[in-house]
Structures are given as C-alpha cells and as structure tokens.
Amino acid sequence: MIHTLATADETRMWGVALAGTLQAGAVIALCGHLGAGKTQATKGIVEGLGSKIDATSPTFTLVHEYLDGRLPVFHFDFYRMDDPAHVLSVGWDDFLDEAGVIIVEWADLFPGLLPPQTKWFFFESLPSGERRVMEKSSS
Numbered sequence: 001m002i003h004t005l006a007t008a009d010e011t012r013m014w015g016v017a018l019a020g021t022l023q024a025g026a027v028i029a030l031c032g033h034l035g036a037g038k039t040q041a042t043k044g045i046v047e048g049l050g051s052k053i054d055a056t057s058p059t060f061t062l063v064h065e066y067l068d069g070r071l072p073v074f075h076f077d078f079y080r081m082d083d084p085a086h087v088l089s090v091g092w093d094d095f096l097d098e099a100g101v102i103i104v105e106w107a108d109l110f111p112g113l114l115p116p117q118t119k120w121f122f123f124e125s126l127p128s129g130e131r132r133v134m135e136k137s138s139s
C-alpha cells in the first residue's frame, strides 16, 4: 500500500490512522532519509494512541516513553546508535516484552533487532516536496 502525504499534517494524520489499528505488542519500523517524516509520523501514532505528549525524536537518549495513552509507546531512534549491542545494552529485549507499541526510526540500520511481527514503512520525498510512504512486509 502506497500513500502520498502532501503536508506534514497529512503525515501526522497518517500516523493517527495507523494507531487505530495497533494492538499491544506492535512494532513499527520507520525508515527513510533525514527529514523524510519519520518523527512527524510518530507524533501522529502517539497522538492516535491517546497520549497528550508531543512526541519528539529521542536524540540524546535512546528511547522516549509515552505512557499516558491507550497503550504505552516506546520510541527509539537507531540513528545515533553505534551498533546493535548498544541497543541491546539499554534493555531492548525488555521493551519487546512490554505490552505496548514500539516505534523505531532508522530501524533499517539494524534490521536484525526487529521481531518478525514488525510492520515496516519506508518514507521518501517526491520532487514536489510531498512524501510517499510504502509498507513492506519485511526489510
């Protein structure tokens, strides 16, 4: 399924719609170049799950937690992680065991860490500046 997202707000609303389909244990992998819209989509997912917090990229910490919605959300960004061991060292396996939703920006940097049920989404920019998001069943 391919969606064209004309504005940042449409990307956010795409995330809101995706959130409505998510159950405990969901893992969402968001891939695409710098500025492609991964964090924008995350804001929508977090909003759609009922959190009042404005999601921001976990730049200096590995994970941001949004615990005030329908399901707890754990938001990772692998961009600044050195290697998979770095991610494991902060308790990645424990987060996978939580009955929540995991969102991972730049998940394709360490695809081996992502469990089989992961939903993979790839964002790209069109020449018009619009974004396109494509779901793929695996990396």
Ligand SMILES: Nc1ncnc2c1ncn2[C@@H]1O[C@H](COP(=O)(O)OP(=O)(O)OP(=O)(O)O)[C@@H](O)[C@H]1O
Binding pocket: 005, 006, 007, 008, 009, 010, 011, 032, 033, 034, 035, 036, 037, 038, 039, 040, 041, 057, 105, 129, 130, 131
């Ligand atoms: N259609 C669109 N969808 C999403 N973002 C858009 C769109 N059009 C413009 N933008 C702008 O592009 C930027 C996307 O930034 P965002 O932080 O979501 O990217 P990212 O993929 O998370 O990047 P990074 O790899 O740095 O984490 C925002 O400034 C947003 O306003």
Ligand SMILES: [Mg+2]
Binding pocket: 038, 039, 040, 057, 105
């Ligand atoms: Mg981001």
